[in-house]
Amino acid sequence: MDDDGMMLNLVPGKAKASDSQDPKQSTRKKDEKDQSGGKKVIHGKVQVQSSLFTANPEYDQDQHKDNTVSSKDQQPSNAPTANMFESLGISNELIQVLNNKLQVTRPTLVQQRALPVLLGPAQGVQAISDPLPDTKKKGDVDVVVQAQTGSGKTLTYLLPMLQRLVAASTFNSTPSGANFTGFGSRAIGTVAIILTPTRELAQQVTNVLNQLLTLPRPADAYRRTHWMVAGMVIGGDSKAKEKARLRKGVTFLVSTPGRLLDHLQNTQSFDIRHLKWLVLDEADRLLDLGFEETLKQIMQLIQEKTKAEPLATYRHTLTHPLWPRGHQTILCSATLRDDVRQLAGTALVDPVFVNANGTPTRLTAATPALNESDNADDAPHTFSAPTQLQQTYTIVPAKLRLVSLIAFLRNRMKKKQAKSGKIIVFFSCCDSVDFHYDLLAHAGNPLTTDVDEDREDMLAALEDDDVGDSEKKTGNKKRPPRKTKKVREQEQLDFQRQPCQESKLLGDDVRVYRLHGDLPQDVRSSTFQQFNDASNGILLCTDVAARGLDLPNVACIIQYDPPTDMKDYVHRIGRTARLGKAGEARLFLLPSEMDYLPILKAQGMAIAQVTVESLLADTFGKLRHVYEAGAQETQDQLERYVLSEEENVILGRKAYWSSIRAYATHGAAEKHVFHVKKLHLGHIAKSFALREAPSQLQDPNKTKKKKDAKQERMPGKMKFRDGKQQPGKQQSGKQGKQQPGKQQQGKKGPGLGKRKRMGNADEFAIISSASTLAAGPTTKKKKLVKN
Numbered sequence: 001m002d003d004d005g006m007m008l009n010l011v012p013g014k015a016k017a018s019d020s021q022d023p024k025q026s027t028r029k030k031d032e033k034d035q036s037g038g039k040k041v042i043h044g045k046v047q048v049q050s051s052l053f054t055a056n057p058e059y060d061q062d063q064h065k066d067n068t069v070s071s072k073d074q075q076p077s078n079a080p081t082a083n084m085f086e087s088l089g090i091s092n093e094l095i096q097v098l099n100n101k102l103q104v105t106r107p108t109l110v111q112q113r114a115l116p117v118l119l120g121p122a123q124g125v126q127a128i129s130d131p132l133p134d135t136k137k138k139g140d141v142d143v144v145v146q147a148q149t150g151s152g153k154t155l156t157y158l159l160p161m162l163q164r165l166v167a168a169s170t171f172n173s174t175p176s177g178a179n180f181t182g183f184g185s186r187a188i189g190t191v192a193i194i195l196t197p198t199r200e201l202a203q204q205v206t207n208v209l210n211q212l213l214t215l216p217r218p219a220d221a222y223r224r225t226h227w228m229v230a231g232m233v234i235g236g237d238s239k240a241k242e243k244a245r246l247r248k249g250v251t252f253l254v255s256t257p258g259r260l261l262d263h264l265q266n267t268q269s270f271d272i273r274h275l276k277w278l279v280l281d282e283a284d285r286l287l288d289l290g291f292e293e294t295l296k297q298i299m300q301l302i303q304e305k306t307k308a309e310p311l312a313t314y315r316h317t318l319t320h321p322l323w324p325r326g327h328q329t330i331l332c333s334a335t336l337r338d339d340v341r342q343l344a345g346t347a348l349v350d351p352v353f354v355n356a357n358g359t360p361t362r363l364t365a366a367t368p369a370l371n372e373s374d375n376a377d378d379a380p381h382t383f384s385a386p387t388q389l390q391q392t393y394t395i396v397p398a399k400l401r402l403v404s405l406i407a408f409l410r411n412r413m414k415k416k417q418a419k420s421g422k423i424i425v426f427f428s429c430c431d432s433v434d435f436h437y438d439l440l441a442h443a444g445n446p447l448t449t450d451v452d453e454d455r456e457d458m459l460a461a462l463e464d465d466d467v468g469d470s471e472k473k474t475g476n477k478k479r480p481p482r483k484t485k486k487v488r489e490q491e492q493l494d495f496q497r498q499p500c501q502e503s504k505l506l507g508d509d510v511r512v513y514r515l516h517g518d519l520p521q522d523v524r525s526s527t528f529q530q531f532n533d534a535s536n537g538i539l540l541c542t543d544v545a546a547r548g549l550d551l552p553n554v555a556c557i558i559q560y561d562p563p564t565d566m567k568d569y570v571h572r573i574g575r576t577a578r579l580g581k582a583g584e585a586r587l588f589l590l591p592s593e594m595d596y597l598p599i600l601k602a603q604g605m606a607i608a609q610v611t612v613e614s615l616l617a618d619t620f621g622k623l624r625h626v627y628e629a630g631a632q633e634t635q636d637q638l639e640r641y642v643l644s645e646e647e648n649v650i651l652g653r654k655a656y657w658s659s660i661r662a663y664a665t666h667g668a669a670e671k672h673v674f675h676v677k678k679l680h681l682g683h684i685a686k687s688f689a690l691r692e693a694p695s696q697l698q699d700p701n702k703t704k705k706k707k708d709a710k711q712e713r714m715p716g717k718m719k720f721r722d723g724k725q726q727p728g729k730q731q732s733g734k735q736g737k738q739q740p741g742k743q744q745q746g747k748k749g750p751g752l753g754k755r756k757r758m759g760n761a762d763e764f765a766i767i768s769s770a771s772t773l774a775a776g777p778t779t780k781k782k783k784l785v786k787n
């Protein structure tokens with residue numbers, strides 16, 4: 001539904017803000033109060049504590065309803081098969097580790113298909129229908145593995161490496177073990193590099209490797225893995241320590257791209273001349289813009305460094321077919337599509353494509369594109385989600401978003417408490433995660449200060465100028481006692497460093513966690529670990545947690561902000577329903593976003609509707625007036641909390657602006673659905689517990705003086721925080737209080753205008769907050785928002 005007409009910001013009385021030092025202020029205020037029918041007016045704006053259930057857009061929520069969707073009776077598509085690992089060429093010792101340490105007994109379909117290919121010619125298994133002739137790779141092929149989320153791709157690439165190295169450790173020993181001369185030295189350097197897009201995924205893969213390396217000591221009393229070491233180098237860790245580890249030799253190196261490139265360029269002792277495997281986990285993400293340049297440089301350096309002659313000690317050993325000739329490149333993801341071809345022409349040599357649906361096939365230049373098909377019988381390549389995953393959506397008007405989220409979470413936590421499993425909520429930006437985290441942690445606690453007129457005056461001052469000046473503007477008024485700045489800062493610091501918080505708002509003993517790219521690395525790591533170990537709890541996060549993370553017992557995914565890319569949709573929902581287990585994924589959509597449903601369906605996603613009424617009724621009470629009252633009461637409580645402290649308002653505003661900015665990063669293909677112009681900004685503000693849309697960006701760190709100076713230097717520049725206008729590019733359109741939704745000229749401006757290229761990005765590309773704000777379809781390319 002195109003409701004542009006209704007989507008005007010209806011905040012009444014947009015009169016210019018008056019000077020709060022005006023001696024006539026109190027008289028004028030009184031007048032304003034009178035004129036607005038007794039309602040409070042601040043700076044020309046009526047402070048309306050509006051109802052949640054009035055003035056919402058009209059929409060037909062059944063428009064895209066599909067009654068046929070049901071995942072209840074579906075056979076899980078990513079569960080283990082009836083096959084055995086023995087038949088695939090995995091040794092008993094490794095199978096023991098799989099059974100005992102990882103509770104893995106039977107392979108999944110993709111493991112069944114990919115393991116023989118990856119174990120290589122030395123295993124004597126005919127894995128592909130058209131084995132390579134005697135090429136330079138001598139039977140060891142590059143491999144592209146595409147399989148649903150939670151189908152065990154990590155073991156798919158790790159097991160063959162381990163199997164081959166374990167076999168290589170013993171291949172020249174005598175059968176009895178006497179006169180053993182097996183290979184094994186850490187000094188060989190790095191033989192496998194595994195690249196992941198996020199630090200958490202790197203941490204996870206390293207953990208799995210370490211478990212696999214606890215291979216039992218066999219009868220010949222020689223532990224095959226004694227020389228193998230798994231190590232991790234990621235951004236945020238101490239480089240000096242990493243260098244020391246690399247000097248000693250790290251057999252399996254797990255890394256994020258930026259940090260790997262850094263070591264390849266700067267760490268002399270990082271020896272990869274004997275490199276045999278390069279794995280790109282979440283390859284499509286690594287091939288994305290942002291990592292593209294880094295990856296190119298990595299590939300180039302690997303090509304150069306692996307040309308070096310092997311050390312004399314290993315020359316003989318490495319000729320055995322257990323070791324791949326050259327190095328084998330493996331790409332993995334649930335959403336590999338045409339992107340892979342970018343690399344296929346350079347780093348991959350006629351790769352074999354393996355998925356769960358058919359026999360492995362070679363991918364040559366002549367092979368049709370993965371997501372195209374001329375043949376009607378041959379279904380076009382769409383993404384697929386685990387069949388047992390129950391996908392649902394709820395159309396939620398903007399004003400009701402926040403209470404609907406609270407209602408959903410409360411209901412889930414109340415339902416089965418300990419057994420309900422974990423919940424992950426996805427937001428579009430770090431600021432929004434921070435805001436909601438704070439809200440869930442504190443809004444259920446009693447307020448320490450009253451939300452009175454003085455506080456609202458403080459907020460009015462915030463509206464007009466730098467946050468720092470608000471103290472001045474309300475300086476001579478009596479206020480509720482406030483904590484000193486130092487105390488507040490210390491409290492914030494302590495709050496920042498806690499990996500989780502209790503949320504009284506959601507119920508007894510409910511813990512909330514948060515994860516995003518702006519957190520200090522140690523907080524990120526401990527949060528990830530603690531949420532991983534917890535049996536219950538709610539993780540609020542950005543897409544930094546969307547890829548690859550295998551967090552046990554996640555029962556439900558909530559996409560509070562829709563993803564900006566269909567691939568992200570698939571990965572986000574894939575954090576549940578793993579390895580054949582059940583799971584639910586709920587998508588929140590605005591009425592103006594309903595046309596996203598046919599897009600999802602066209603991509604093979606079966607998604608059913610749950611109405612917002614039933615969502616609210618499940619928590620607040622069955623009768624309409626009861627759940628409306630309950631929702632309104634909750635919203636009021638949240639608004640009161642936000643209004644109670646200056647910091648809360650700042651958090652809310654930052655989150656509001658960053659979210660709108662993130663909204664503008666939806667790709668061109670989905671712009672007709674997700675367009676800032678379609679947003680009702682007043683209603684969106686309500687979903688951040690703000691009583692009205694903030695009219696301009698505030699920067700708590702800048703003094704008014706600095707801002708004025710900037711204005712002088714660059715007249716005409718918009719007053720957006722950190723706004724980095726390209727030199728020579730004059731921005732047209734309204735200056736000063738630019739509203740989102742208003743088309744901006746100067747398309748190639750920074751921030752929203754263009755997806756930022758990160759030279760050495762080792763994380764999701766990141767821009768933290770509302771540094772600039774443009775609106776409308778400014779570019780065809782997807783833009784990058786910090787997550």
Ligand SMILES: Nc1ncnc2c1ncn2[C@@H]1O[C@H](COP(=O)(O)OP(=O)(O)OP(=O)(O)O)[C@@H](O)[C@H]1O
Nearest residue numbers: 080104106107108149150151152153154548550579
């Ligand atoms: N054959 C198996 N049987 C039982 N569990 C398995 C099997 N293979 C892997 N697992 C377990 O399944 C979980 C998911 O595996 P993994 O993270 O490798 O999935 P994935 O396909 O890489 O998912 P994603 O696409 O989300 O990254 C892990 O906990 C892993 O230990």
